Amino acid sequence: MQEIYRAFRFALPAFFLVAAGASGQDDGRTTAHGVYSEAQATRGEDVYWNVCSECHVEDDFAGPFMQSWSGASIKDLFEEIRGTMPEDNPGGLPEAQYVDVVAYMFKLNGMPTGDADLTSEALDEIEVDWRASYDDVDAGGDAPESSADTTSTGANGDDPAGDAVTTAHGVYSDDQAARGEEVFWNVCSECHVEDDFAGPFMQSWSGASVEDLFEEIRATMPEDNPGGMPASRYIDVISYMFKLNGMPTGDVEMTEDGIDGIDIDWRPSYDDPATDER
Numbered sequence: 201m202q203e204i205y206r207a208f209r210f211a212l213p214a215f216f217l218v219a220a221g222a223s224g225q226d227d228g229r230t231t232a233h234g235v236y237s238e239a240q241a242t243r244g245e246d247v248y249w250n251v252c253s254e255c256h257v258e259d260d261f262a263g264p265f266m267q268s269w270s271g272a273s274i275k276d277l278f279e280e281i282r283g284t285m286p287e288d289n290p291g292g293l294p295e296a297q298y299v300d301v302v303a304y305m306f307k308l309n310g311m312p313t314g315d316a317d318l319t320s321e322a323l324d325e326i327e328v329d330w331r332a333s334y335d336d337v338d339a340g341g342d343a344p345e346s347s348a349d350t351t352s353t354g355a356n357g358d359d360p361a362g363d364a365v366t367t368a369h370g371v372y373s374d375d376q377a378a379r380g381e382e383v384f385w386n387v388c389s390e391c392h393v394e395d396d397f398a399g400p401f402m403q404s405w406s407g408a409s410v411e412d413l414f415e416e417i418r419a420t421m422p423e424d425n426p427g428g429m430p431a432s433r434y435i436d437v438i439s440y441m442f443k444l445n446g447m448p449t450g451d452v453e454m455t456e457d458g459i460d461g462i463d464i465d466w467r468p469s470y471d472d473p474a475t476d477e478r
């Protein structure tokens with residue numbers, strides 16, 4: 201489950217992670233101290249429903265997501281969100297609306313409210329302090345209910361490279377990727393850009409089987425209709441993701457039966473693909 205979450209998280213720039221690990225002062229202000237107001241969270245909720253809910257569900261921002269920011273300053277979280285969201289218009293909202301929606305995220309995580317609004321000047325002085333529960337608070341911070349926690353993205357440790365079939369071996373065809381591209385444009389592009397599926401995202405799945413990736417995507421996407429497509433379309437769109445990552449094509453197509461025998465082998469470049477071994 202940890203593994204899954206790692207795979208599904210934003211790739212956090214390393215310096216956030218360092219900040220998260222290093223800053224442990226107990227006397228600093230944190231989100232445990234009532235740093236936003238009820239009214240502000242309500243404004244943030246409006247932003248959420250007017251803008252973010254087009255692509256997100258509230259659970260995206262509770263539990264594991266916020267936990268992963270624990271120890272970072274609110275400013276880091278704010279800058280990351282302003283720098284990337286809404287995905288179709290990053291930075292496109294007034295600054296105050298980003299702060300408000302962050303306050304709403306705190307509310308979703310059960311963090312206590314106070315008398316004053318969170319202001320943009322104070323963001324770098326306050327740390328995110330995520331807790332499984334805030335006893336003295338009634339706001340329902342629902343525990344993370346990570347979807348699909350039974351699938352394991354864990355590396356198939358018992359299957360080290362050797363003679364395993366991997367995505368380096370031309371396991372999907374050009375035609376399949378072209379069909380997958382249509383799925384992408386018809387369905388996924390409503391919320392995603394192609395870059396979501398290239399680079400760090402696919403790298404984080406390296407070592408897992410294609411079936412693990414398939415099960416995770418089918419269980420959660422499209423976010424407004426999880427599992428709502430035939431299996432073959434999920435597999436086609438995965439082949440398109442492989443294409444976006446420069447993984448070599450071959451003469452065969454991936455099928456639902458075969459994908460548990462294929463490991464994801466992400467590489468920065470496939471200049472000399474080993475397409476021969478299959």
Ligand code: HEC
Nearest residue numbers: 207208209255256260387388390391401421422423424437
């Ligand atoms: C209605 C909007 C919406 C649609 C349509 C949608 N997604 Fe998503 N998807 C999201 C959101 C929002 C997230 C981030 C969820 C989170 O924050 O945990 C996401 C996350 C993902 C992730 C994880 C990304 C990562 O960086 O870890 C994958 C993979 C994914 N989507 C695949 C797909 C595919 C494939 C399709 C098309 C079949 C699709 N999605 C359609 C909204 C959508």
Ligand code: HEC
Nearest residue numbers: 209210251252254255265285286287288301390391392396
């Ligand atoms: C057009 C669709 C769209 C809209 C609108 C949108 N998002 Fe996103 N958001 C996404 C997708 C897709 C992802 C996953 C990106 C990826 O795979 O790297 C995402 C990821 C995120 C993440 C990281 C989630 C995680 O689990 O790490 C945060 C935080 C976020 N969005 C906040 C917001 C907020 C706040 C708003 C509203 C102001 C918003 N988004 C509006 C599509 C959208």
